[in-house]
Amino acid sequence: MLAIMPQYLKFLIRRGNTVDDVHKQPVSKVPSPVGPVIFAAAAFGEIVAYLTYGSLVPLAVLGASAVAFAIGLYDDLAVLGGKVKPILLLFAFVPILVCLVFQSDLYGTRLFFPILGATGAHFTIYTLLAVAAFPIVANAFNMMDSFNGEVSGFTVLVSLALIAGVVLRSLAEPGFSVARLAATLPLLAVSAGFYIFNRYPSRAFDGNSGSLMLGTMFAALAITGGVEIAAIIAILPSILNSFYILASLRGFVERRQMGSRPTYMTPDGLLHASGNPNAPSTLVSLVLLPGPLSEKELVKNILLLTAVTCLLSVLTSVLTWVY
Amino acid sequence: MRLQALIGISVAAWLLVIVETYVFFDVIIPLGPALHSIGVFTAIALLKIALTFGLGALWFVVIVSLTEVYERSLEKRLPPTPSS
Numbered sequence: 001m002l003a004i005m006p007q008y009l010k011f012l013i014r015r016g017n018t019v020d021d022v023h024k025q026p027v028s029k030v031p032s033p034v035g036p037v038i039f040a041a042a043a044f045g046e047i048v049a050y051l052t053y054g055s056l057v058p059l060a061v062l063g064a065s066a067v068a069f070a071i072g073l074y075d076d077l078a079v080l081g082g083k084v085k086p087i088l089l090l091f092a093f094v095p096i097l098v099c100l101v102f103q104s105d106l107y108g109t110r111l112f113f114p115i116l117g118a119t120g121a122h123f124t125i126y127t128l129l130a131v132a133a134f135p136i137v138a139n140a141f142n143m144m145d146s147f148n149g150e151v152s153g154f155t156v157l158v159s160l161a162l163i164a165g166v167v168l169r170s171l172a173e174p175g176f177s178v179a180r181l182a183a184t185l186p187l188l189a190v191s192a193g194f195y196i197f198n199r200y201p202s203r204a205f206d207g208n209s210g211s212l213m214l215g216t217m218f219a220a221l222a223i224t225g226g227v228e229i230a231a232i233i234a235i236l237p238s239i240l241n242s243f244y245i246l247a248s249l250r251g252f253v254e255r256r257q258m259g260s261r262p263t264y265m266t267p268d269g270l271l272h273a274s275g276n277p278n279a280p281s282t283l284v285s286l287v288l289l290p291g292p293l294s295e296k297e298l299v300k301n302i303l304l305l306t307a308v309t310c311l312l313s314v315l316t317s318v319l320t321w322v323y
Numbered sequence: 324m325r326l327q328a329l330i331g332i333s334v335a336a337w338l339l340v341i342v343e344t345y346v347f348f349d350v351i352i353p354l355g356p357a358l359h360s361i362g363v364f365t366a367i368a369l370l371k372i373a374l375t376f377g378l379g380a381l382w383f384v385v386i387v388s389l390t391e392v393y394e395r396s397l398e399k400r401l402p403p404t405p406s407s
Contacts, residue, residue: 113344113348114341114344115341115344115345116344116345116348116349117348120357229340232340233337233340236333236336236337237333240332240333240336240386240390243383243386244390247387275398281390281394283329286329286390286393286394287325287326287329289393289394289397289398290325290397291325301325301326304326305326305329305330305333308326308330308333308334309333309337312333312334312337316337316341319341
């Protein structure tokens with residue numbers, strides 16, 4: 001990824017595929033979308049994991065990510081509606097179901113809770129919950145993709161929490177497949193690689209093809225790794241962010257369709273929470289309520305909050321698999 | 324510290340998940356036989372389902388309330404938003 005990205009960025013610039021970085025003064029142009037490079041790097045990692053361990057888990061994760069990537073790429077090129085995208089993202093589960101036909105232990109059908117243990121095995125209920133998780137998690141990641149280094153830094157942190165959960169589970173269950181752990185590593189690798197280009201000041205934007213793919217990959221790994229509760233805790237900031245937006249706008253709305261912006265920028269480059277009562281509440285506006293911040297400081301605060309929820313996620317994994 | 328309140332809300336959300344899990348496993352599930360053995364449309368099954376949804380609703384109400392308290396405590400300090 002580190003080798004391909006600079007060439008791909010030059011290619012995007014030559015083609016004029018750049019978007020405005022609206023939080024800069026003056027507004028700068030940034031190559032977008034680099035989702036295809038992120039996907040290619042993740043696909044390479046998952047294929048290596050498949051060839052090394054022979055388990056279908058990495059292929060199932062790759063298949064789900066591919067569906068989300070395709071939806072996101074179409075959205076980058078032609079713009080999908082706020083309601084169409086979540087419906088299409090439900091199909092990200094199809095590759096997992098296909099792999100399930102060939103590998104019956106692809107995912108467990110019990111939810112493991114901290115301290116108290118597992119629920120009974122319920123294939124239908126679990127599968128329905130898992131299908132519903134894809135649009136929710138992918139959309140949550142997509143909503144976190146507004147500022148330089150936000151979604152990439154966020155994904156690095158939550159993938160570390162996810163890996164900690166899978167490691168603890170594999171230590172607690174001797175028969176637990178190492179392939180499930182191997183499948184999680186490409187997410188950390190690609191998000192860390194992307195962070196180098198996406199951190200402030202950004203040299204690359206992932207586009208919806210990148211953010212939807214990262215969210216879907218995270219959801220697929222949480223399901224196949226059997227660490228769903230810890231994964232939900234890790235991404236609490238993005239879930240709360242989506243929840244605040246849904247609650248204040250009363251429905252699925254695209255970022256670009258928001259009538260009134262939750263934040264505004266002053267000529268000194270500082271971001272402020274909007275005082276407009278019609279503006280939606282977002283995690284960003286809540287962080288900005290005590291006072292304005294630069295974009296770099298804002299992202300630092302969001303990542304600090306994510307680090308706290310990731311620690312809670314690791315604690316959840318300890319209470320689930322060690323306690 | 325700027326994030327104190329938001330960290331508090333996140334920790335509250337986490338604690339609620341833990342406590343509500345305990346209520347689900349130790350109070351709601353033992354209320355009666357498993358749903359698949361008695362059918363969904365029996366009084367005890369409907370009660371178990373309603374209580375489970377109630378736990379979810381409680382989580383949302385608590386988180387929204389905490390967030391609103393945080394917002395109200397700081398909104399007075401916001402300057403008017405520029406019209407552009």
